[in-house]
Amino acid sequence: SVEREHTRTGMSKAALKQDFLDNLFYIQGRFREVATPHDLYMAAAFTTRDRLLKRWVKSAQAFKTLHARTLCYLSAEFLLGPHLANNLVNLGIIETSQEAGQELDLDFEAILEEEEEPGLGNGGLGRLAACFMDSLSTCQIPAIGYGIRYEFGIFDQAIEDGWQVEKSDTWLRNGNPWEIPRPKIRFPVLYGGHTEQYRDQNGEPRMRWVPSWVIDGVAYDTPILGYGVGNVNLLRLWKAEASESFDFQAFNVGDYYGAVHAKIEAETISKVLYPNDEPEAGKELRLKQQHFFVSCSLQDMIRLHLNTVGPLDDFADKFAAQLNDTHPALAVAELMRLLMDDHGMTWDRSWEMTQRTFCYTNHTLLPEALETWSVTLFERLLPRHLEIIYEINRRFLDEIRMRFLGDEDRVRRMSLIAEDGERRIRMAHLAVVGSKAVNGVAKLHSELVKSTLFKDFNALWPEKFHNVTNGVTPRRFMVVSNPRLARLITECCGHDDWIRDLDRVRALESHAESSDLQAQWKAVKLAAKRDLTEWLKHVTGVQLDPAAMFDVQAKRIHEYKRQHLNALHIIRCYQELKQGLLKDPVPRAFIFGGKAAPAYFLAKLIIKLINAIAEVVNNDPEVNGFMRVVFMPDFNVKTGQRLYPAADLSEQISLAGKEASGTGNMKFSMNGALTIGTLDGANLEIREAVGKENFFLFGMTAEDVLEKQIEGYRPWDYYHGDHELKADIDLINSGLFSHGDTKLFRPLTDDLINHDPFMVLADYRAYIECQQRVSEAYRDQQHWVRMSILNVARMGYFSSDRAIREYAKNIWGIAPTPIDL
Ligand SMILES: CCc1ccc([C@H](C)CC(=O)N[C@@H]2O[C@H](CO)[C@@H](O)[C@H](O)[C@H]2O)cc1
Numbered sequence: 141s142v143e144r145e146h147t148r149t150g151m152s153k154a155a156l157k158q159d160f161l162d163n164l165f166y167i168q169g170r171f172r173e174v175a176t177p178h179d180l181y182m183a184a185a186f187t188t189r190d191r192l193l194k195r196w197v198k199s200a201q202a203f204k205t206l207h208a209r210t211l212c213y214l215s216a217e218f219l220l221g222p223h224l225a226n227n228l229v230n231l232g233i234i235e236t237s238q239e240a241g242q243e244l245d246l247d248f249e250a251i252l253e254e255e256e257e258p259g260l261g262n263g264g265l266g267r268l269a270a271c272f273m274d275s276l277s278t279c280q281i282p283a284i285g286y287g288i289r290y291e292f293g294i295f296d297q298a299i300e301d302g303w304q305v306e307k308s309d310t311w312l313r314n315g316n317p318w319e320i321p322r323p324k325i326r327f328p329v330l331y332g333g334h335t336e337q338y339r340d341q342n343g344e345p346r347m348r349w350v351p352s353w354v355i356d357g358v359a360y361d362t363p364i365l366g367y368g369v370g371n372v373n374l375l376r377l378w379k380a381e382a383s384e385s386f387d388f389q390a391f392n393v394g395d396y397y398g399a400v401h402a403k404i405e406a407e408t409i410s411k412v413l414y415p416n417d418e419p420e421a422g423k424e425l426r427l428k429q430q431h432f433f434v435s436c437s438l439q440d441m442i443r444l445h446l447n448t449v450g451p452l453d454d455f456a457d458k459f460a461a462q463l464n465d466t467h468p469a470l471a472v473a474e475l476m477r478l479l480m481d482d483h484g485m486t487w488d489r490s491w492e493m494t495q496r497t498f499c500y501t502n503h504t505l506l507p508e509a510l511e512t513w514s515v516t517l518f519e520r521l522l523p524r525h526l527e528i529i530y531e532i533n534r535r536f537l538d539e540i541r542m543r544f545l546g547d548e549d550r551v552r553r554m555s556l557i558a559e560d561g562e563r564r565i566r567m568a569h570l571a572v573v574g575s576k577a578v579n580g581v582a583k584l585h586s587e588l589v590k591s592t593l594f595k596d597f598n599a600l601w602p603e604k605f606h607n608v609t610n611g612v613t614p615r616r617f618m619v620v621s622n623p624r625l626a627r628l629i630t631e632c633c634g635h636d637d638w639i640r641d642l643d644r645v646r647a648l649e650s651h652a653e654s655s656d657l658q659a660q661w662k663a664v665k666l667a668a669k670r671d672l673t674e675w676l677k678h679v680t681g682v683q684l685d686p687a688a689m690f691d692v693q694a695k696r697i698h699e700y701k702r703q704h705l706n707a708l709h710i711i712r713c714y715q716e717l718k719q720g721l722l723k724d725p726v727p728r729a730f731i732f733g734g735k736a737a738p739a740y741f742l743a744k745l746i747i748k749l750i751n752a753i754a755e756v757v758n759n760d761p762e763v764n765g766f767m768r769v770v771f772m773p774d775f776n777v778k779t780g781q782r783l784y785p786a787a788d789l790s791e792q793i794s795l796a797g798k799e800a801s802g803t804g805n806m807k808f809s810m811n812g813a814l815t816i817g818t819l820d821g822a823n824l825e826i827r828e829a830v831g832k833e834n835f836f837l838f839g840m841t842a843e844d845v846l847e848k849q850i851e852g853y854r855p856w857d858y859y860h861g862d863h864e865l866k867a868d869i870d871l872i873n874s875g876l877f878s879h880g881d882t883k884l885f886r887p888l889t890d891d892l893i894n895h896d897p898f899m900v901l902a903d904y905r906a907y908i909e910c911q912q913r914v915s916e917a918y919r920d921q922q923h924w925v926r927m928s929i930l931n932v933a934r935m936g937y938f939s940s941d942r943a944i945r946e947y948a949k950n951i952w953g954i955a956p957t958p959i960d961l
Pocket residue numbers: 262263264265266268414416417418419420465503504509581610799800801802803821
């Protein structure tokens with residue numbers, strides 16, 4: 141019936157209201173008066189889902205008939221963030237929904253707050269994958285995101301007595317209205333056992349894998365809408381299930397545990413996300429997870445190809461597959477296995493196709509983050525893959541020997557197998573050899589990838605190496621997070637096309653000195669600071685002053701990101717205030733956010749130090765009028781959306797050469813925060829774009845760091861050579877921040893004075909002086925706001941749309957397939 145159709149997919153306020161009440165009744169089985177906040181959220185979610193499904197089905201039909209070349213993004217992490225508001229913005233009905241909500245007397249913010257965040261990622265890498273999915277749809281590139289549907293995502297962080305406490309993330313507890321289970325899309329995943337040779341029907345010698353254990357992977361689909369386009373792409377996440385979920389024989393003999401053993405064993409594979417953004421050696425379950433989602437995804441791609449296009453010959457013409465770091469690198473060996481063992485292809489044909497299909501992105505230079513797996517673990521878990529990797533390596537090393545006669549040292553350095561000590565498989569080498577393109581995620585990082593990490597590979601295949609500087613989606617991190625700013629930009633630009641074409645915000649530049657815009661700009665920032673102040677008071681009890689400068693550092697806690705350098709500056713301010721050395725100080729609120737990997741002791745001690753400093757500073761009447769410190773618990777996409785709009789100063793202070801790119805730096809700058817930072821990762825390109833005069837730079841360059849490492853770095857010389865630095869560290873050791881316990885922070889201060897691997901002491905002085913320049917600049921609000929406007933106006937390049945367009949053009953060779961609205 142026409143009437144029926146309309147309410148479920150109509151975009152009018154009336155249709156939304158009717159559909160909301162219908163869904164509340166037909167799906168939640170509730171009427172308005174007795175509905176719980178969760179019921180109201182689910183009704184809103186289903187009302188939104190009804191409208192995106194219409195687009196999704198239309199899109200899927202078009203892609204199917206068009207056989208469009210499709211990008212498959214293989215990632216162990218997708219840090220999606222809450223769906224509701226983002227989908228309403230991408231459907232273009234956020235305002236209409238808010239009006240409909242008002243007329244139904246709904247508290248829109250409370251409904252949004254109800255949504256559990258799907259925390260299927262650790263940090264930068266996982267969030268980048270989510271931003272890329274949003275931009276792939278908006279740029280109308282046909283794509284499928286493949287990953288794992290962890291039952292438990294990244295832990296929820298609570299702060300108790302200043303310490304991080306991990307709480308398990310039960311994001312699925314109340315159901316997930318944004319996914320559609322696909323029980324019929326399931327694939328067997330093999331483990332263990334042995335391989336054996338046999339002769340196929342034409343007497344050809346072939347290999348087969350006889351596994352000792354098989355589980356099933358089942359698909360769960362989440363539609364990913366584009367903004368202002370008809371295109372909807374697919375995020376397909378795999379859940380592990382036992383092929384036989386109940387063993388009746390065991391049950392009949394009373395072995396009840398045995399009856400469900402297989403089910404429990406299988407489900408552990410997709411049970412939980414590994415909470416570290418640095419690998420923990422040899423975690424067998426982690427390798428099982430990687431093989432699990434890679435095998436399901438490649439089997440699904442082959443099924444889609446056979447069903448829509450036909451024989452596999454042009455598989456690499458129809459699919460490009462991006463390896464998001466080395467976590468899915470097994471795909472190189474798994475595609476070889478599937479093409480040869482299951483589809484009877486020759487080695488050479490399979491290898492040609494494999495190398496033409498895969499592309500690999502490196503996200504970190506940290507040696508401890510480069511995954512290697514022991515050969516013995518592979519022998520036990522993935523014997524067929526080991527055989528294939530050995531053969532890939534044999535042929536690859538032959539090529540090296542041909543090219544670099546007699547250079548056995550080069551052969552040893554480039555081999556897929558590390559022979560020193562326990563034999564281990566270098567997953568990064570497998571990814572580079574098995575891919576047609578390798579890229580870093582920022583200009584400096586991509587140069588360092590070529591000159592250090594993959595120096596030998598760059599010498600062999602210079603044409604393989606690219607750079608694609610990261611980006612972030614302006615939909616979530618401007619329009620959804622900061623609607624006041626979005627409205628002001630639209631008003632100033634006279635259109636909202638900037639949301640899909642961020643270069644258009646450059647129009648703000650010419651208004652940067654207009655007192656009218658400046659006044660509105662300040663009002664928008666102050667309103668966001670008030671919202672954050674109120675919320676932080678609610679969750680931490682700490683009262684901030686919205687008029688103070690909000691100085692924010694929010695990212696995973698890691699020594700290379702140097703949250704402890706930030707803490708030393710706070711202690712410096714405290715000391716100078718206590719000693720009355722600061723004339724008319726600029727009030728500051730120091731705001732931190734970030735999770736530490738549960739096993740990372742020093743990172744957890746840094747969180748404790750920040751909270752310990754906060755306790756002393758915030759309760760000291762001599763200073764708390766000028767400075768406050770707060771650690772915001774549970775930094776994730778949802779809480780991040782409160783932080784980015786409220787920041788005045790964005791801390792991007794990693795040791796040069798360590799942060800591959802950073803993406804938080806882009807989100808803060810796009811919301812009008814000025815950056816204090818080093819020449820690291822994408823900071824360089826942000827500084828180039830916004831103008832050197834609109835960026836607070838300090839510290840050593842990556843070259844300086846390399847030089848200092850070569851000449852030998854002696855942190856104690858800085859400790860003894862700078863009396864303020866010594867005073868700040870000694871104050872920590874004095875026990876002032878630890879109720880007199882002089883030992884609590886010793887592990888941290890001893891490491892700083894004796895090792896300091898990330899050269900905190902070497903950059904201390906420059907950092908302190910730069911912070912003084914920041915305070916001076918903040919006094920001149922007119923100048924500060926002008927810089928803030930120019931920062932936003934010149935951030936167009938850092939949209940993930942630009943990054944995706946570069947990948948599509950320079951690496952994937954995929955043209956947009958427009959689906960009209
Ligand atoms: C558990 C193993 C592990 C190891 C490394 C990683 C990632 C590579 C770490 C990561 O998130 N890297 C960050 O990637 C961002 C997106 O490119 C960059 O902006 C950050 O600079 C980089 O640290 C996750 C998990």
